[in-house]
Amino acid sequence: MKIFDDLRGQNMVVLENAKQSGRKVVGMYCAYCPQELVLAAGAIPVSLCGTRDEPIADAEKVLPRNLCPLIKSSFGFAITGKCPYFYFSDFVVGETTCDGKKKMFELLKQYKPMHIMHLPQGADRPGALSWWKEELLLLKERLEEELGVTISDDNLREAVKLANSEQRAVKELHELNKLDPAPLSGLDLLTATFMKGFNVNRFEGIALVNRLIDEVKEVIERGGSPFRAGTPRILLTGCPVGIGSEKVIRLLEEGGGSVVCFESCSGYKTLAMLTDEDERRDPLEAIAERSLKIPCSCMTPNEGRLELLGRMIREYRVDGVVDLTWQACHTYNIEAELVRGYVRDNFDIPCLHLETDYSNSDLQQLKTRVTAFIELLDKRWT
Amino acid sequence: MKIFDDLRGQNMVVLENAKQSGRKVVGMYCAYCPQELVLAAGAIPVSLCGTRDEPIADAEKVLPRNLCPLIKSSFGFAITGKCPYFYFSDFVVGETTCDGKKKMFELLKQYKPMHIMHLPQGADRPGALSWWKEELLLLKERLEEELGVTISDDNLREAVKLANSEQRAVKELHELNKLDPAPLSGLDLLTATFMKGFNVNRFEGIALVNRLIDEVKEVIERGGSPFRAGTPRILLTGCPVGIGSEKVIRLLEEGGGSVVCFESCSGYKTLAMLTDEDERRDPLEAIAERSLKIPCSCMTPNEGRLELLGRMIREYRVDGVVDLTWQACHTYNIEAELVRGYVRDNFDIPCLHLETDYSNSDLQQLKTRVTAFIELLDKRWT
Numbered sequence A, B: 001m002k003i004f005d006d007l008r009g010q011n012m013v014v015l016e017n018a019k020q021s022g023r024k025v026v027g028m029y030c031a032y033c034p035q036e037l038v039l040a041a042g043a044i045p046v047s048l049c050g051t052r053d054e055p056i057a058d059a060e061k062v063l064p065r066n067l068c069p070l071i072k073s074s075f076g077f078a079i080t081g082k083c084p085y086f087y088f089s090d091f092v093v094g095e096t097t098c099d100g101k102k103k104m105f106e107l108l109k110q111y112k113p114m115h116i117m118h119l120p121q122g123a124d125r126p127g128a129l130s131w132w133k134e135e136l137l138l139l140k141e142r143l144e145e146e147l148g149v150t151i152s153d154d155n156l157r158e159a160v161k162l163a164n165s166e167q168r169a170v171k172e173l174h175e176l177n178k179l180d181p182a183p184l185s186g187l188d189l190l191t192a193t194f195m196k197g198f199n200v201n202r203f204e205g206i207a208l209v210n211r212l213i214d215e216v217k218e219v220i221e222r223g224g225s226p227f228r229a230g231t232p233r234i235l236l237t238g239c240p241v242g243i244g245s246e247k248v249i250r251l252l253e254e255g256g257g258s259v260v261c262f263e264s265c266s267g268y269k270t271l272a273m274l275t276d277e278d279e280r281r282d283p284l285e286a287i288a289e290r291s292l293k294i295p296c297s298c299m300t301p302n303e304g305r306l307e308l309l310g311r312m313i314r315e316y317r318v319d320g321v322v323d324l325t326w327q328a329c330h331t332y333n334i335e336a337e338l339v340r341g342y343v344r345d346n347f348d349i350p351c352l353h354l355e356t357d358y359s360n361s362d363l364q365q366l367k368t369r370v371t372a373f374i375e376l377l378d379k380r381w382t
Helices: A002-020 A035-040 A069-080 A084-088 A099-108 A128-147 A153-176 A186-198 A202-221 A247-254 A283-292 A303-315 A330-346 A363-380 B002-020 B035-040 B069-080 B084-088 B099-108 B128-147 B153-176 B186-198 B202-221 B247-254 B283-292 B303-315 B330-346 B363-380
Strands: A025-028 A044-047 A091-095 A114-117 A233-238 A258-262 A320-326 A351-356 B025-028 B044-047 B091-095 B114-117 B233-238 B258-262 B320-326 B351-356
Touching: A002 A025, A002 A044, A002 A084, A002 A186, A002 A202, A025 A035, A025 A084, A035 A044, A035 A128, A035 A153, A035 A283, A044 A084, A044 A186, A069 A099, A091 A099, A091 A128, A099 A114, A099 B099, A099 B330, A114 A128, A128 A283, A153 A186, A153 A202, A153 A283, A186 A202, A186 A247, A186 A258, A233 A247, A233 A303, A233 A330, A247 A258, A247 A320, A247 A351, A247 A363, A303 A330, A320 A330, A320 A363, A330 A351, A330 B099, A351 A363, B002 B025, B002 B044, B002 B084, B002 B186, B002 B202, B025 B035, B025 B084, B035 B044, B035 B128, B035 B153, B035 B283, B044 B084, B044 B186, B069 B099, B091 B099, B091 B128, B099 B114, B114 B128, B128 B283, B153 B186, B153 B202, B153 B283, B186 B202, B186 B247, B186 B258, B233 B247, B233 B303, B233 B330, B247 B258, B247 B320, B247 B351, B247 B363, B303 B330, B320 B330, B320 B363, B330 B351, B351 B363
Parallel strands: A025 A044, A025 A091, A091 A114, A233 A258, A233 A320, A320 A351, B025 B044, B025 B091, B091 B114, B233 B258, B233 B320, B320 B351
Antiparallel strands: none
8 A cells, every 4th residue: 555655756757757758648627538538649647636625725716615625626726736737737628517617617728728528417318428429529639639649449449448457457456345344444445546547657557456456365365454343334425535535534434434435436436337348339439338327416317326326335235325525516415315315215224414525624523423323333233 | 567566466366277277387497498389389388486585494404505595495485385386387397507406306306297408518519509409309299298289380480479579578678777877676677577487378478568668668758767867877697586586686776776787597698589580490499599599607618698798788888797696506606707807807897796695694794795886886977
């Protein structure tokens, strides 16, 4: 795990060197942005910073205070020059997912050349797939123009294979936690998963994850785990979490729980699906098909999330669900009502909905609620 | 004006009678929902309640507190049975405009048969018009199925003419306020404009507006106006306002201003455009074309709003702009930054951004800000 902690600093050096040698960098904010297209263009796709509290005060000079911390943090990082990935990006891709991001991008485009992808609001809509494929085509054309390259179908197929290998590796790591007790703490799983967005060299990144898998398997063989037997197993769903915004995971584990899996888009939500590698298919369509299926709360309806939750609750043998909403994230906040109902009606386990931001101002209050929740889970198994 | 005040009660009786005689009623929440299709189906299109504070407490038992009052009020009215229009609706149409409404509709569909229209997120997107036309076709088919009717092109053309007549009448009324001093107070203009959504008989509604226009013209000829010469002329933009949520208009006029026009979708934003009546055209496409042009903040980019604002500032000879955001309405709240910049860079007039809800809890604070704003405008002209 030590390697992953140091990765951020190392990636920066690699990124700077790559830039100096003429490589192009494309910044992305969201799982709907197909990194395969950027890889196929021979450029480096990077996730942009948005998981720390520090730049939010600067963002609030322009953006409303009552907006989700992820959006404010992303904007603050970008405009203050404190996100090296944004700084090094030649070009940034945004999407019309939620209202906050969609409108924030209108302000952000003053700072960097941007391309906005228009996502259909429902995956099952007639024509949604062809619309989304057309959006991928527009992005492809824009990338070709901005980066001065031509993206062939073979480039795309190769990129799909690379992205799939990465997905498979991180998915395998995530699934090691199906074991009881879990071999990885939620914080370690988050660290390893989170870093994949910042890997400049994807092959090295995959190799690192595979090395971690081997190490964890050794620990498992020795019967090791950070948790005692019977530790309440928690599934975390809702808004994405990253390094800097992990306070709820920390509280849950300090309070005696084991966060065994993340359903969020920073976790299993996007790992659960691979792009079809069938050589006879149009690779752009295959990429569109996969990404359109991501069960994000920005979609209506979003039944895929409930199905995925059910599968994860069963497969990870979960004792309780924590649904995290970043303050003012309307889509996850309203969908929480459906999640609560689904968990209640289909599983006999408790569900805790938390609404918070990146600050520490509500830490004590959260701790009280989290502790009570863990006690509730603990009692069920003792 | 007295007639308009009594209209709500009268409409209810007419609506109940119409229902009893077998007429169908279709409830709508948004200007993007094309009432022409409902009219063409021989049904009664009605706007649904969502402009009063009362049902919000009930809505907050299910919806998050941190959500725009318009959405909470709409949901609260519907689930408590306190909106007779919702109650009498056979069928309700929603749209994917903002995140809050989009996800609220997922909960509302338990209470009434619903159809959700998927709006493209940008009007200038390639394919946006054909997508939106397809959505209108889906709605048409759903209406035909639910109401047991067939909607012909001729039905549609007739409905377009009727809707256009209504638009023209209300637009003419609205434009009478280009006179200085304005012949209509903002509150009266709001009352007359707002009621159009609740008219069961459109022809009678149009006749009423025309009668009001004649009366106002008489008042103008006599040199009458509710305002003294030199009263600061204010344009209200931002979130829609209705009867029950008019507190900002009231404060502005009590504070010595004259709200001469509304740029919002409850006002001039939707009046400024007519549907093309060319008989050779596909009427569905003409309807799609017009409604897609509505410059709502849910669109990205939404440059049409700034253009419209500029035109209205000039034509209504406006001294100041008030930009109203309902709390937690992210799209208008973020777009406020663009509005502020546009007004500053293009017109030498002050712009006040207010964020509030339907309650009276911030009345004193609003009053202080509004009074200071009016004084600022007054000083400029004395």
